[in-house]
Amino acid sequence: MTPSGHRAPTGGADRPSAADGWLDSVAGSAAAACQAPVDLLGTYLPMLADAAIHGRRPDAWELDAVRELGGHAAAQGVGARRAVELYLSAAWRLWRELPTVERSADPEKVRSAAEAVLRVLDDAVGALVDGHQSERREMIRHEEALRREFVDDLLRGDADVSRMVARAEPFGIDLGKSHQVALAAPRAAGGATDRAAVVLERVVVDRFGDRDVLVATKDGRVVVVVPSRSAVAGSPAPGADIGPVLHQELGRLRSGQRWRVAAGRPFPGAYGVARSYEEAREALTFADRLDLDADVVHARDLLVYRVLGRDRAALVDLVRDVLGPLSRSRGGAEVLLDTLQAYFAAGDVATEAARRLHVSVRTVTYRLARIAQLTAHSVAVPDQRFSLHAAVLGARLLEWPARPLPTDP
Structure with a gap:
């Protein structure tokens, strides 16, 4: 048993070890060929060699260690494809250098060793990819949380400037x-x-x-x-x-x-x-x-x-004093207010306003006269027209008359 309580790999005097240097050579050449950190192999190569010689499948704790290595690869920026290439490259290089296979003239023994290596390879690559994907999902969740927090602070505009500048750099x-x-x-x-x-x-x-x-x-x-x-x-x-x-x-x-x-x-x-x-x-x-x-x-x-809405109290007073009397109209303020808005949008042309409102020109002129009668403001008098237009814009901003004007703006 190992000090951690796990079963130690079986093997006799012919069991490969790192002491003879050949496993280190395989690991180094595979890592160099794939341009990946050699430490991502961990105990993977001894697992393969043990499978080829003794037919042993890896224990759960050994696959868990490979799964952790997959997470380390993701954290170091090594893509899943490159990590898998590293494991495949190490596998065929190990098979080529495996002393037991080289010395054996028994085809059945070679076939059994190959099957054992392929089973371990399948298990290890599956654990490696699973660990890599799990770490990537966690990294993406973390990055999304940082991104949402950064966007909120950036748009709110009340965060510390120097800190925001530093936080903005990773986002370009x-x-x-x-x-x-x-x-x-x-x-x-x-x-x-x-x-x-x-x-x-x-x-x-x-x-x-x-x-x-x-x-x-x-x-x-x-x-x-x-x-x-x-x-x-x-x-x-x-x-x-x-x-x-x-x-x-x-x-x-x-x-x-x-x-x-x-x-x-x-x-x-x-x-x-x-x-x-x-x-x-x-x-x-x-x-x-x-x-x-x-x-x-x-x-x-x-x-x-924005100018109109900046002084809300003044805007409420303007709408109430200028347009408030329209509420005394038999049809309410909405119809007359729509007429004013259409008239101003049409460039003070009654014919165009009538077309937009789908009414006759006579109806438009009658309503404008009624507005002048109720409000004492006529669209024909420049300063009064300006007050009417500003009040109409203010009414739309305040959503009046659909909503009552606030008593304490």
Whole structure:
């Protein structure tokens, strides 16, 4: 028995040992040929030799040791294929050098030795691959956890800067450069964001390379971080935005899902990613609340809404004072509010507004007159028109009148 309580390998005086040096020579030549660490062989070669000479199958503890070696190979960055090649190379080299086979003239003895070696080879390779796969799964889970934590901290923007810079390096992100964030969100619930993330990562890497790009999922959306165009050599012209590129690729998915893409502006530094992400997130929120039909929205085009929404108390007062009287209309405020929105969107052209609302021009002009009567604000007077337009935008942001205005904003 061994000191650990396991059965010691059987054998007599003809049992190969490392003392005569031939096993070390086999191990060294196999490792050199496969460019793999020799210590990944462990006691594998003595197991093969013992099987060839005595026909012994390895004990469970011996296979467990090989399984651990498979895990060590994965941890050292040695691929499963190279690890298996090492074991196969060592096996045929051992067979070629095996003293018992070389000396034997009995074909039956050679056949039995070959069968025994092949059984051990099969057992050992199976244990090696199992250990390698198990370690890889654990490494992937660990890497995914680190990635999720990094993405959350990066987008939140409140982590320690020096630490974030160090954490970003393994992901290929240079936080000293300028970056832009785009968000892709399904227009309806149940969008396959994981599949979309895989597709977008492929197109982003193809367009920008594998440095300073990041694609992840967060809160049911796909987050895409890319370097700003000015930071990319040979980048496309300023008009070629990342938003349309991503939306075009999403349109090729076979799911038939409609997507909306929002792009923030590029900003430099560690906090630039978080700032661009916040802009893209706000742009998506504004697009949803304003019921915009556009599938691609840009934060730079929605800055006026950020200005309106920055002072929420003032915005509530504006909507209440200017548009509040519309609630006294017999049909409620919604119909008149929709008329104002269509009129402004049509460039103050009543005919176009009527077409969009599917009503007559006379109905539009009647409603505009009723609005002026209720609110004392007319679209024909420039300063009053501006107040009406700003109030309409504010109402959409506050989701009024579907939601009552807050009494304490």
